[in-house]
Amino acid sequence: MTASATEEIVTAGFVVIGDEILSGRTKDKNIGTLADFLTEIGIDLCEVRIVPDIEERIVEAVNALRPRYTYVFTSGGIGPTHDDITADAIARAFGVGIDFDPRAIAILEAFYPAGGMTDARKRMTRIPDGAELIENSVSKAPGFRIGNVHVMAGVPAIMQAMLEAIRPTLTTGPRLQSRALDADLPESRIATALREIQSAHPGVMIGSYPRSKDGRFSTQVVVRARDTALLDAAARDVETAIAAASAS
């Protein structure tokens, strides 16, 4: 698969696998990382699901998202321990076999000292039939891609390395551009104006994000569009509305 850009919108779903996120023990960082990565290259992240280390739940989430989006990404559950069940779940989701993969074995044998390929490490070479490997420049044990699903590690540094490895292979669409405009006002003071601006500019998306700091409310208005001229026109109207509300 080689990289290409298209005028069509390219979409993605993300399945985060891990009891530790759902229990609160680990605070997820991968969602923000993937969201930034995809936005930057012109792929719209449309949905995220966080599921526990239960095979049925992983299968269900992956099979719900893969027909719906151009790409699906997963993080977590591909290490050497008994609770790493993602590779098996993905094989089941695709209805294919899974076995020790000679390419993955070769990578790990070259990495570990002689005799270092323990059963536990070998478990990380189990790859579903028909999958392509995703390089892991950090700790070598590879991820894999099968169909439109990219299976990556949950450790943030490794997931980031895997994203860099697959970046050249992804088809990307027209990038969604954005302008952020700050208003030192609670959003209720500009809500009516924003509604009118949104109606007048159907080609843009206007989001209003309230913030509270030390009991004081402010708002960030984010205007997004794939077309720069449409974006600039709407952003100007928002700026004017913020200035008018601030002065009143």
Next chain:
Amino acid sequence: MTASATEEIVTAGFVVIGDEILSGRTKDKNIGTLADFLTEIGIDLCEVRIVPDIEERIVEAVNALRPRYTYVFTSGGIGPTHDDITADAIARAFGVGIDFDPRAIAILEAFYPAGGMTDARKRMTRIPDGAELIENSVSKAPGFRIGNVHVMAGVPAIMQAMLEAIRPTLTTGPRLQSRALDADLPESRIATALREIQSAHPGVMIGSYPRSKDGRFSTQVVVRARDTALLDAAARDVETAIAAASAS
């Protein structure tokens, strides 16, 4: 609704609503907050979905989760602006009407100065028929509960205040207790032992969480159970296994 504790396991799903999380502009903090809150009071968070500001997608996620879990929580989309569509989506998910709610109007009228109840602010009083209000001690505009679904604000400080408001109303189950054991080893070095310990202790859940820092790998093993004796026995075995692997 009054609080109660049960011996049965109490479960929850969480729907995070907001384009800003999916675009990467805002890094979510509410998932970690809710996960910690629920774990602390003995409710298992079993699934999270992040969906965009699109009514159909909110309806779909809420209707998928509410028959599946004891409780559903949502965050985001209940402010005064045009992109705040959660209340309407929830009404549609339940097939009920939605209108300005006299209780919510009374709260906001008491809070704002005379004449301060603008159309935008009044929009925040739209509540689905049959819902109970959730108090917002930060900025007053209430959340609401309908059926087993709790609809809360996306601003972290407000969501936290709403969680405190509903805490006494939630039925809770036996709390999942945990012990975290640190191993200064890559997880492949203890994987075989952990698998055996997991097999020998079916009443506990053993999770293995690799970490990488400055190119060095370590592992945190987390043992979880509702029963303290089972927890302690498994944790002791894990400790012994870590010590043996470290010495070898």
